[in-house]
Amino acid sequence: MGASKKSKKKSQIILLALLLVFFAVLNLYLSIGYTDNLHLDESIVDSISKFILDPDHHSQQLVFRGDGDEKGEDVFIEEAETNSVDGSASEQIEKEQIEEEEEDIANIDRIDADNDEQNIASFKYSDDWLQNERFSNINEEIATPEYVQNLILSTSPIDTKGSKHILNQSLAIEDSPFITWEKTDARILAQRLIYLALHEHQHAPARKEALSRQKGYNHDILTANKVGVFDYQCDPETKYLVHNHGSRVTGFAYANKGFLNLFLAAISSDRVLLSYKPRRGNWLVSCERSDLQCIFLPFTPCTITKDSLIDSPTKNVTTIDNGQFRTLLANGTLGEEYDDEKILVLPENQSAAQYGNETPHLREKIISIILKLFHRDDIHTTGEARTESTFPWDLSNAELEEAFEIIRHDPFVINQSAWAYLMRPNLKSQSEVKRMLNKAIPHDFDPYSSFGLAVRASDKCSMGEADCLDFDQYMQLVQETSYNRTIARNSHATTNMYDTIVLTSEARDILDARFNYTKNESFLFRFIVNEEDVTQGVGNPRHFKGIDRFNETKKWGADEVLLSSLVTVKMQMLPETLVINGCSNFHRNVLWHFRRMGFTKLKNVHTETLIMNQDPKYRMTCRVGISQF
Numbered sequence: 357m358g359a360s361k362k363s364k365k366k367s368q369i370i371l372l373a374l375l376l377v378f379f380a381v382l383n384l385y386l387s388i389g390y391t392d393n394l395h396l397d398e399s400i401v402d403s404i405s406k407f408i409l410d411p412d413h414h415s416q417q418l419v420f421r422g423d424g425d426e427k428g429e430d431v432f433i434e435e436a437e438t439n440s441v442d443g444s445a446s447e448q449i450e451k452e453q454i455e456e457e458e459e460d461i462a463n464i465d466r467i468d469a470d471n472d473e474q475n476i477a478s479f480k481y482s483d484d485w486l487q488n489e490r491f492s493n494i495n496e497e498i499a500t501p502e503y504v505q506n507l508i509l510s511t512s513p514i515d516t517k518g519s520k521h522i523l524n525q526s527l528a529i530e531d532s533p534f535i536t537w538e539k540t541d542a543r544i545l546a547q548r549l550i551y552l553a554l555h556e557h558q559h560a561p562a563r564k565e566a567l568s569r570q571k572g573y574n575h576d577i578l579t580a581n582k583v584g585v586f587d588y589q590c591d592p593e594t595k596y597l598v599h600n601h602g603s604r605v606t607g608f609a610y611a612n613k614g615f616l617n618l619f620l621a622a623i624s625s626d627r628v629l630l631s632y633k634p635r636r637g638n639w640l641v642s643c644e645r646s647d648l649q650c651i652f653l654p655f656t657p658c659t660i661t662k663d664s665l666i667d668s669p670t671k672n673v674t675t676i677d678n679g680q681f682r683t684l685l686a687n688g689t690l691g692e693e694y695d696d697e698k699i700l701v702l703p704e705n706q707s708a709a710q711y712g713n714e715t716p717h718l719r720e721k722i723i724s725i726i727l728k729l730f731h732r733d734d735i736h737t738t739g740e741a742r743t744e745s746t747f748p749w750d751l752s753n754a755e756l757e758e759a760f761e762i763i764r765h766d767p768f769v770i771n772q773s774a775w776a777y778l779m780r781p782n783l784k785s786q787s788e789v790k791r792m793l794n795k796a797i798p799h800d801f802d803p804y805s806s807f808g809l810a811v812r813a814s815d816k817c818s819m820g821e822a823d824c825l826d827f828d829q830y831m832q833l834v835q836e837t838s839y840n841r842t843i844a845r846n847s848h849a850t851t852n853m854y855d856t857i858v859l860t861s862e863a864r865d866i867l868d869a870r871f872n873y874t875k876n877e878s879f880l881f882r883f884i885v886n887e888e889d890v891t892q893g894v895g896n897p898r899h900f901k902g903i904d905r906f907n908e909t910k911k912w913g914a915d916e917v918l919l920s921s922l923v924t925v926k927m928q929m930l931p932e933t934l935v936i937n938g939c940s941n942f943h944r945n946v947l948w949h950f951r952r953m954g955f956t957k958l959k960n961v962h963t964e965t966l967i968m969n970q971d972p973k974y975r976m977t978c979r980v981g982i983s984q985f
Contacts, residue, residue, distance in 0.1 A: 479568035485589045486581040488661040491632045494649040495584030498783050501569065504585050508566040508657060511556045511729060516749050522555055523548070525653060525780040526955070527922065529929045533954035539755065543769065544954035546762040550773035553725040557623050558656040561590035566657075590628075590658035597627040597684075598665065599702040615648075616774045617685060618702070619655070623722065624688025624715040627700065628656050642913030651918045653780040665701055672698035688715030719764050730756065772949040779946070781922055792923045796886045797930070803957045806856040807838050807881070808934035810924070810947055813863035822939035823977045825966075827869035833935065833974050834881070841933050841962060857881045858931050860924040864891035886927060889920045929956045938965035939978035 506521045516537040528534040533544050565588050568574065599618050615631070622629035631648065643650035665673065674697045676690065681703050684690055694700065730748050747753075763769060781789060809830060817824035825833070838854040845853060861867055870883045921942065928934055928947050936943040943965070951963045966976035 477568070478573035479565040479589075481574065481577065481589055482592075484663070485661055486577065486583070488663050490587060490659050490661050491630070492584055492659055493586035493654040493657065494645065494782060495586045496783050498787075499585055501585045503783075504657060505566045505570050507555075508559045508562045508588075509570075511552055511559065519552060519749065522552065525786075526551070526776050527779060527781070527925050527929075527950065528776075528953075528955035529926065529957045532929070532956055533959050537749065538954065538959060539751075540959070541954065542755075542758045543762055543766065543952075545751075545755065546759040546766070547769050547773045547776075547953045549726050549759055550722055550763060550769060551776055552729065553722045554619070554623070554774060554777045556725055556729055558628055558658075561594040561628060562588040562657045564591060565589065586654060586657055587659045588657040590656075594658060595625075595627045595697070596630050596658070596660065596699045597622040597625065597702070598630045598632065598660075598699055600632055600704055615778055616771065619774055619778065620718055620770065621685050621688055621715055624718045625684065625690075625700075626721075628658055630658065630660065631655060640914055641918065642915045649782060650915055651781065651785050651922075652778070653782050655778075660699070664699060672696065673701065674699070675701040676703065678703050686715070688718060714770075719770065722770070723760050723763055726756075726760075768949065768952075771945075772953055775945055775949060776953060776955075779922075779925075785919060785922065788919055789922050789926060792886055792888050792919075793926050795888070796884060796923070796927065798884070801856070801884070801930070803930050804932050805854050806858055806884075806931035806933075807834055807841075807854045808858045808928045808931035809834060809860075810928050810934065810936045810943060811859070811861040811863065811866050812937050812940040812943055813861060813866050816937075816939060821979045822937065824937075825974065825976070827866060827872075829974070831873060831879075835879075836971075837935060837964075838933070844962075852880055854933070855880055855882065856884060856931075858884045858927055860886065860889070860927055862889075862892055862920075867891060884927070886920065886923050889923070890916045892917045892920075925950060931961075932958055933962045934964075936963070936965050937976050938967035939976060 507525070510518055510521045520535060523535045524530070526534070533541065534548055537545075537548070539545060569578070597618065599615075619629050641647065641650040648655075674694060676684065676694075680690055684700075689695075690700070730751075751759075811830065812822075813824055816822045834857060839852055842849045842851075842853040857870075859867065859870060867885055867889070870885070873879055873881075873883075875882050925946055929951065934947065934951060936947050938944060938948075948963060948965065951961055966974055967978060969975040
């Protein structure tokens with residue numbers, strides 16, 4: 357009886373030992389990664405069981421085969437008698453482990469360089485920046501720290517939803533092709549990527565600081581020094597191109613063109629563009645700041661001290677002259693002599709509007725920024741093969757390359773995207789534009805049956821810049837063009853598809869003339885207008901002074917002119933068809949191009965300009981030649 361118990365116990369010990377050997381072998385399989393190709397079918401499981409439970413099979417060789425091996429060769433062989441791995445397999449395992457370690461190190465390096473969210477330390481502010489007077493951003497009361505941090509940190513998402521916060525700051529209609537990442541139009545995709553690249557260029561230097569603030573570091577220091585939510589010191593190595601807001605030009609769109617050229621020159625020279633309030637005059641606005649931020653978002657969260665603009669070799673600050681200014685705009689750089697200068701200050705009150713904006717290597721610079729964004733999210737898929745669903749913005753390499761070809765060769769995509777970036781309304785402006793738009797657009801509005809008519813009149817006509825039509829001619833144009841568009845959309849149509857005119861103009865007489873037309877059997881249209889448009893009657897908002905028609909105690913100024921212009925942009929993104937006159941910078945550079953960018957309510961829209969109208973009686977002649985269409 358005792359011997360039987362001992363024998364039974366001995367058998368149990370042997371069985372336990374065999375089980376330990378089995379699990380050791382299995383653990384080895386798992387540790388070297390062969391289980392990806394190992395499919396344990398019933399026969400293999402049976403072999404294992406038989407090997408463990410039947411001592412007579414202890415000398416048999418156990419063979420595992422992997423489905424991934426096309427030739428059916430042995431993937432792994434374990435000799436039961438010797439319990440060892442052969443030399444070639446051992447060498448292969450060691451080689452793969454080294455490769456995996458090298459890949460892990462590369463991943464860690466990339467994570468440290470591009471995504472330090474996991475180990476972010478407190479951002480180190482300089483006493484000089486904290487204690488001296490700064491060129492602060494507008495820091496609206498309704499702007500929260502989270503809002504600004506999202507602008508800085510949300511450029512490079514793993515999916516398309518992540519960038520929506522940034523794209524929504526544009527004048528694009530909500531759920532437009534530009535914002536929803538429609539991939540049916542490669543050109544719109546290219547412009548969306550350019551827009552994000554421009555945003556990244558101006559915001560990337562604030563990323564580490566934003567992560568630091570997000571984690572609550574330096575809160576007391578920032579509060580004590582009255583640092584606004586939109587004021588960032590940015591990385592110490594950041595270089596700047598600094599320009600003031602003085603402008604000798606008149607029209608809003610032409611003045612903005614000057615900023616566009618400077619902006620693109622800043623990108624070419626790897627510098628962040630900063631603009632500050634001029635000593636005299638203002639920039640086509642009427643708020644106390646007297647700069648672009650009265651209406652628009654800051655170009656960048658980065659701010660510098662006023663002291664830092666004092667020319668000094670020790671501060672790496674240089675004010676360039678007019679000749680160097682033109683060289684910078686033409687070449688995108690001033691040469692190695694100025695490469696180490698932290699701040700380049702442009703000549704005061706210079707406009708870049710008259711200069712070209714295609715600096716050498718600009719397009720490749722933008723592509724390099726996009727690629728950096730595209731690969732930053734590699735950390736999300738470390739150790740895994742990328743699938744279509746794990747590519748940033750849900751874009752494949754083929755789709756990305758198609759967009760790059762457009763960026764390299766399309767003459768307009770850079771300018772259009774830069775305009776879109778510069779014209780991002782600040783939060784107060786966004787709120788006002790939304791309010792006026794909701795008031796103007798009826799609940800039963802149908803974009804498919806709407807015809808947009810943007811009329812630039814007043815000084816364009818009176819000063820001889822264009823041969824203008826009268827309102828009756830415009831109405832005749834709408835009736836004829838809407839019928840032609842109906843046939844183009846449906847060759848079998850017997851009735852006009854359009855029943856609504858979205859009418860915008862800076863001229864009060866144009867808007868008031870609509871009252872002479874009422875919808876009836878011969879005139880099929882109703883009008884939609886912005887009743888709160890200031891109708892300033894001039895393209896230059898600088899000197900406009902008016903009285904609010906809805907509140908006589910309130911005065912209108914340049915800010916209200918620009919808000920009316922932004923509402924015009926949003927309204928004319930709604931109709932299926934839009935006709936513009938084409939002699940206006942605002943029409944060409946904003947309305948025309950924004951519709952081409954996919955800022956529209958509909959995926960497929962039609963836009964035409966009167967300077968290219970096929971009918972001579974409607975064809976508009978401009979005083980200067982236009983070549984942008």
